[in-house]
Amino acid sequence: MIPVYIPTALQRFVGQQETIRLSGATVKEVLDQLNGQYPELKKHLYTEEGRLRSFVNVFVNDEDIRHAQGLDTRVAAKDAITIVPSIAGGAESCGTTSKGGLSNEEVKRYSRHLIMPEVGMEGQKKIKAASVLLIGTGGLGSPLGLYLASAGVGRIGLVDFDVVDFTNLQRQVLFTTEDVGQPKIAVAKKRLQAINPHITIQTHEARLSSENAMGILKDYDIIIDGTDNFPTRYLVNDACVLLNKPNVYGSIFRFEGQASVFDASKGPCYRCLYPEPPPPGLVPSCAEGGVLGILPGIIGTIQATEAIKLILGGGEPLIGRLLLFNAMKMRFRELKLRKSPTCPICGPNRTITKLIDYEQFCGIAPAAPQAAAANDSGSLEITAEELKAALDAKKPVKVIDVREPHEYDICHLESATLIPLGQLPQRYKELNTADNLVLHCHKGVRSMRALEFLKTVGFTKVKSLKGGIEAWANKVEPDMPRY
Numbered sequence: 001m002i003p004v005y006i007p008t009a010l011q012r013f014v015g016q017q018e019t020i021r022l023s024g025a026t027v028k029e030v031l032d033q034l035n036g037q038y039p040e041l042k043k044h045l046y047t048e049e050g051r052l053r054s055f056v057n058v059f060v061n062d063e064d065i066r067h068a069q070g071l072d073t074r075v076a077a078k079d080a081i082t083i084v085p086s087i088a089g090g091a092e093s094c095g096t097t098s099k100g101g102l103s104n105e106e107v108k109r110y111s112r113h114l115i116m117p118e119v120g121m122e123g124q125k126k127i128k129a130a131s132v133l134l135i136g137t138g139g140l141g142s143p144l145g146l147y148l149a150s151a152g153v154g155r156i157g158l159v160d161f162d163v164v165d166f167t168n169l170q171r172q173v174l175f176t177t178e179d180v181g182q183p184k185i186a187v188a189k190k191r192l193q194a195i196n197p198h199i200t201i202q203t204h205e206a207r208l209s210s211e212n213a214m215g216i217l218k219d220y221d222i223i224i225d226g227t228d229n230f231p232t233r234y235l236v237n238d239a240c241v242l243l244n245k246p247n248v249y250g251s252i253f254r255f256e257g258q259a260s261v262f263d264a265s266k267g268p269c270y271r272c273l274y275p276e277p278p279p280p281g282l283v284p285s286c287a288e289g290g291v292l293g294i295l296p297g298i299i300g301t302i303q304a305t306e307a308i309k310l311i312l313g314g315g316e317p318l319i320g321r322l323l324l325f326n327a328m329k330m331r332f333r334e335l336k337l338r339k340s341p342t343c344p345i346c347g348p349n350r351t352i353t354k355l356i357d358y359e360q361f362c363g364i365a366p367a368a369p370q371a372a373a374a375n376d377s378g379s380l381e382i383t384a385e386e387l388k389a390a391l392d393a394k395k396p397v398k399v400i401d402v403r404e405p406h407e408y409d410i411c412h413l414e415s416a417t418l419i420p421l422g423q424l425p426q427r428y429k430e431l432n433t434a435d436n437l438v439l440h441c442h443k444g445v446r447s448m449r450a451l452e453f454l455k456t457v458g459f460t461k462v463k464s465l466k467g468g469i470e471a472w473a474n475k476v477e478p479d480m481p482r483y
């Protein structure tokens with residue numbers, strides 16, 4: 001397939017697309033296909049006699065076809081066709097294009113860039129020609145989207161499948177209270193398009209997977225990882241290495257953040273840094289561990305800066321450097337990263353040549369075999385309704401809250417005893433193995449780990465509250481504050 005680049009002025013005739021991929025052996029064959037699909041465009045490209053209009057120039061790569069064989073110029077898969085309406089004589093019929101690709105409106109909009117020698121007209125045109133994929137439109141994706149759209153990145157892709165939740169609003173600045181319950185991707189597209197109508201926003205409403213990742217990522221110059229889980233991080237890394245694309249990385253936890261640029265052709269990849277994911281549950285997610293609302297604003301803005309630098313091709317990118325940020329100390333540190341000679345995907349003896357099952361790789365395959373074996377159909381867990389019934393019936397049940405004290409302060413079950421998970425190895429002797437214990441945390445992850453620990457020290461009559469105190473609030477005590 002041969003990409004045909006459509007100038008801004010003509011994009012309205014092709015559904016605002018900037019690039020259309022078509023097949024053909026000559027320029028004429030490719031343009032015939034294009035005109036067949038978009039008859040409105042044809043009127044602007046060809047005269048009624050079927051000749052290319054004089055104010056429309058066609059380039060194959062960087063050569064004007066008038067200096068080659070005209071419409072009979074041969075094209076192959078590695079070539080690209082660019083349609084360039086000339087300024088003289090073409091501006092009026094073709095729209096508003098002038099100043100070599102930026103309209104007057106755009107020149108005004110980007111004037112603070114244009115007067116910087118590091119950007120200038122040439123740089124702004126590169127930004128306009130660039131395509132960037134944001135994976136996730138949450139905490140990191142929000143500032144990324146806002147700044148990249150404002151800066152004029154010509155095509156921004158968004159990948160997300162979630163809806164806006166009240167707990168997102170503390171940091172996901174793309175969204176407003178009104179948006180709660182709406183699909184993130186639709187709200188984000190509308191917001192970004194309102195900021196900058198000169199750019200194209202493409203949406204991919206899907207959970208990124210081994211099946212769809214290559215297809216989605218391949219059409220973008222730069223990939224930005226704004227996800228919050230390990231399987232997706234490894235998936236994004238591997239797909240970027242296989243497609244030879246830069247991966248602008250950022251991660252956040254509580255008040256600390258990391259950022260880097262992984263570009264396996266010039267430096268290390270994410271697997272060079274972290275060959276294996278941590279065991280599931282060891283590193284809590286933001287949902288479990290919390291995150292300072294401003295932190296993704298800082299890290300996301302750093303990622304956006306790196307993306308713009310990659311597009312401009314200037315400065316010193318974060319390739320081979322891991323930037324660490326601590327908001328409490330207000331301190332940045334930098335670590336040197338090296339390409340690992342044993343990296344399974346970018347090293348010389350690579351063992352990974354295609355995408356794998358990342359859920360399994362990260363140890364979170366559905367139905368952990370260990371739990372399934374030790375347990376006849378979920379007898380390790382108790383539902384909120386079952387616990388309520390047992391407490392109401394005054395059955396001898398002892399409820400242990402394994403969350404942190406600051407979480408207990410937000411909400412707790414009346415009869416619960418607080419023993420944070422981290423203190424359990426020192427304090428389990430306060431509990432009696434003869435008692436019926438029910439452990440609970442926020443959403444049911446930490447309490448399962450507490451349960452596994454207690455089993456190893458001889459407790460047998462112990463269950464974990466399925467879905468944690470969140471499920472309890474949902475099903476039993478609707479007035480309880482949620483977090």
Ligand code: ZN
Nearest residue numbers: 269272343346
């Ligand atoms: Zn690597």
